[in-house]
Amino acid sequence: xxxxxxxxxxxxxxxxxxxxxxxxxxxxxxxxxxxxxxxxxxxxxxxxxxxxxxxxxxxxxxxxxxxxxxxxxxxxxxxxxxxxxxxxxxxxxxxxxxxxxxxxxxxxxxxxxxxxxxxxxxxxxxxxxxxxxxxxxxxxxxxxxxxxxxxxxxxxxxxxxxxxxxxxxxxxxxxxxxxxxxxxxxxxxxxxxxxxxxxxxxxxxxxxxxxxxxxxxxxxxxxxxxxxxxxxxxxxxxxxxxxxxxxxxxxxxxxxxxxxxxxxxxxxxxxxxxxxxxxxxxxxxxxxxxxxxxxxxxxxxxx
Amino acid sequence: xxxxxxxxxxxxxxxxxxxxxxxxxxxxxxxxxxxxxxxxxxxxxxxxxxxxxxxxxxxxxxxxxxxxxxxxxxxxxxxxxxxxxxxxxxxxxxxxxxxxxxxxxxxxxxxxxxxxxxxxxxxxxxxxxxxxxxxxxxxxxxxxxxxxxxxxxxxxxxxxxxxxxxxxxxxxxxxxxxxxxxxxxxxxxxxxxxxxxxxxxxxxxxxxxxxxxxxxxxxxxxxxxxxxxxxxxxxxxxxxxxxxxxxxxxxxxxxxxxxxxxxxxxxxxxxxxxxxxxxxxxxxxxxxxxxxxxxxxxxxxxxxxxxxxxxxxxxxxxxxxxxxxxxxxxxxxxxxxxxxxxxxxxxxxxxxxxxxxxxxxxxxxxxxxxxxxxxxxxxxxxxxxxxxxxxxxxxxxxxxxxxxxxxxxxxxxxxxxxxxxxxxxxxxxxxxxxxxxxxxxxxxxxxxxxxxxxxxxxxxxxxxxxxxxxxxxx
Numbered sequence: 172x173x174x175x176x177x178x179x180x181x182x183x184x185x186x187x188x189x190x191x192x193x194x195x196x197x198x199x200x201x202x203x204x205x206x207x208x209x210x211x212x213x214x215x216x217x218x219x220x221x222x223x224x225x226x227x228x229x230x231x232x233x234x235x236x237x238x239x240x241x242x243x244x245x246x247x248x249x250x251x252x253x254x255x256x257x258x259x260x261x262x263x264x265x266x267x268x269x270x271x272x273x274x275x276x277x278x279x280x281x282x283x284x285x286x287x288x289x290x291x292x293x294x295x296x297x298x299x300x301x302x303x304x305x306x307x308x309x310x311x312x313x314x315x316x317x318x319x320x321x322x323x324x325x326x327x328x329x330x331x332x333x334x335x336x337x338x339x340x341x342x343x344x345x346x347x348x349x350x351x352x353x354x355x356x357x358x359x360x361x362x363x364x365x366x367x368x369x370x371x372x373x374x375x376x377x378x379x380x381x382x383x384x385x386x387x388x389x390x391x392x393x394x395x396x397x398x399x400x401x402x403x404x405x406x407x408x409x410x411x412x413x414x415x416x417x418x419x420x421x422x423x424x425x426x427x428x429x430x431x432x433x434x435x436x437x438x439x440x441x442x443x444x445x446x447x448x449x450x451x452x453x454x455x456x457x458x459x460x461x462x463x464x465x466x467x468x469x470x471x472x473x474x
Numbered sequence: 475x476x477x478x479x480x481x482x483x484x485x486x487x488x489x490x491x492x493x494x495x496x497x498x499x500x501x502x503x504x505x506x507x508x509x510x511x512x513x514x515x516x517x518x519x520x521x522x523x524x525x526x527x528x529x530x531x532x533x534x535x536x537x538x539x540x541x542x543x544x545x546x547x548x549x550x551x552x553x554x555x556x557x558x559x560x561x562x563x564x565x566x567x568x569x570x571x572x573x574x575x576x577x578x579x580x581x582x583x584x585x586x587x588x589x590x591x592x593x594x595x596x597x598x599x600x601x602x603x604x605x606x607x608x609x610x611x612x613x614x615x616x617x618x619x620x621x622x623x624x625x626x627x628x629x630x631x632x633x634x635x636x637x638x639x640x641x642x643x644x645x646x647x648x649x650x651x652x653x654x655x656x657x658x659x660x661x662x663x664x665x666x667x668x669x670x671x672x673x674x675x676x677x678x679x680x681x682x683x684x685x686x687x688x689x690x691x692x693x694x695x696x697x698x699x700x701x702x703x704x705x706x707x708x709x710x711x712x713x714x715x716x717x718x719x720x721x722x723x724x725x726x727x728x729x730x731x732x733x734x735x736x737x738x739x740x741x742x743x744x745x746x747x748x749x750x751x752x753x754x755x756x757x758x759x760x761x762x763x764x765x766x767x768x769x770x771x772x773x774x775x776x777x778x779x780x781x782x783x784x785x786x787x788x789x790x791x792x793x794x795x796x797x798x799x800x801x802x803x804x805x806x807x808x809x810x811x812x813x814x815x816x817x818x819x820x821x822x823x824x825x826x827x828x829x830x831x832x833x834x835x836x837x838x839x840x841x842x843x844x845x846x847x848x849x850x851x852x853x854x855x856x857x858x859x860x861x862x863x864x865x866x867x868x869x870x871x872x873x874x875x876x877x878x879x880x881x882x883x884x885x886x887x888x889x890x891x892x893x894x895x896x897x898x899x900x901x902x903x904x905x906x907x908x909x910x911x912x913x914x915x916x917x918x919x920x921x922x923x924x925x926x927x928x929x930x931x932x933x934x935x936x937x938x939x940x941x942x943x944x945x946x947x948x
Contacts, residue, residue, distance in 0.1 A: 334927055
């Protein structure tokens, strides 16, 4: 018994003492350092070198910020940045609008809503690569279903959406919207469910219409949810790769070559690791910056 | 209490023991399988004289077969490499079926077990480069595209086989293998991969459509364009020709046409010069063919081009000979009995020269010695005249002249003599087999497509491609 007491005392002293939380945090910190900080530092490290994996002599030449400067002067990077922003803005805006609309439409707890909601989960459950391949087949103007029915109603699709400049990006955006709108819907649904009921009751007493209570109550109250949805989708959209890879492979020309696809090409087709790391860090910086701006703007509005 | 504990202990010990015993006993059913299988293998040679597609499915069951009749026994009686396990990365081309068919026999005869990782074109190269760069020796054997010859050789990723080929000359009979085949895996006079078999760029055409129109298959590029125009009937959904338009596929097809028009990708100094006036003209010609191609053609990769031909949408298609068997398979083709091949047309007045491609099989330089030796035994076994017959009948690309002339093979695959002719005038260098090949292919892929969809003129497209190549050139 005495030994047991002593053990308990030692344990308590250890647990209650200052700095103990550090011990408890240690596994997590080690984990973060291992899977986030180390690769980040490593990628920053090699981005300062001219380093091509397929180089016979495996030379690593220090070039400082040369790779970053090269990126800003590279017309293909400027093109891919344009494509990336066009892709991100259109996907995020459309998905948020549709997601919110669907959430409002399907927020009622009845059989029909629950049934439709469970079906809307399906696109999210499929791997993006598979979705890309399926849509590529659908879009194909010679063998695809869409062109087949378009022809029946007398609509000539020309060279097909994926091979027509000006149409390829919207076509890819549509695929992304199809896949990710349900996610936004579920985020908004969760937000809607957690809204307090009192303000609505007060508004009704004051004679507010449904539209007014949506504009002045629901939307402001949903702001934290909107932040989550915006952040999540913007970051994911910047990282878009699989859908592009499977549908257009960056074409026609370079029209749908978003930055992440360009990074893949530089890194895993040319194996130019130094430059690819620099590009990846630029992408990371853009996404990080945008996230900070989002959080700041939305937090300030809330106060 | 103690009694119960002891009982529980015995029970758990017994259950563990029974599990162990059960797993040991598992192989017994295999014996049953083996006896059944022997009957099947005896039927095999008869099936093979006809279209091969169906027979391929059967042997997959036979991975554990003991007694087989097909390929003859090797000379060695002892098995010095018994139990050696090799892993091979292979492209998922038609020849993968031949590998699946032959590997069990090889395992049976030598005790060397080879497992295959079947990978698509882009994935295969990425996995191989990753394996080579990290020296992980994940793969001991790999199929390597002819255009990777320079890259893998310059980096010494694969074993230099030159001396081994010279040493085992009597066994290999290199004279039975056409010179053009040796361009697969050759770099600066050394052989860094052994040729697996050749792909000839041929013209596939629809006999019925040509007959109905009263036309002969084209022999020149000019005739081909005229025929494509005549045979296009958009109202009926039939087009003159199917080509490649997207990404690396489009780049490779353009290079085929550059070669057929007498142009080159590399300048006299060995550096890329893609925007020559001749190449600009060829790209314009290439673009004019697209007027008589299915509407979505600018977005075609290899598989869509094949589908267009197999679905009877087009009258002509230049393509790799390896796909020839597919058109006679009623499960995947609607043009059974209607297709034929002829030599790919070249520009008027040009000395006939045909695009040559195909694969080599290489040994990882990082694998350990014993595995490398076992891998070399496999390569020699695969290249032996007897095994080559089986290989070709099961969709492998032909390697040996004697195989292509073998009466039994010609009977089963009547287009073999035409292939041999294409190989004899084959040009394995129309796509530069240099370490920087992927840079050229990527730039051409982007800008040829850009021209085809109307974003660039032929001149500006090739100028941009040239600029991009120069920028990325290392």
